[in-house]
Amino acid sequence: MKNKTELKGNWNETKGILKQKFAMLTDNDLLLEEGKQDEMLGRIQIKLGKTKEEIQKLISEL
Secondary structure, three states: OOOHHHHHHOHHHHHHHHHHHOOOOOOOOOOOOOOOHHHHHHHHHHHHOOOHHHHHHHHHOO
16 A cells, blocks of 8 residues: 555545545545554455555555
8 A cells, every 4th residue: 555645645535436436425525534544454355345555456446
């Protein structure tokens, strides 16, 4: 997965792509707060039914 600085810098673009690809994801699901990256990944995991590793790979490929 992208490092935290990369992820934060491009998060609005990444978030938009994820919302286009997976319409069931909401802004609240994709809320990236300092120190709560794992919590966000957990919300995405539940919505998409994928493992943490699958989610990390999906985000890093965007």
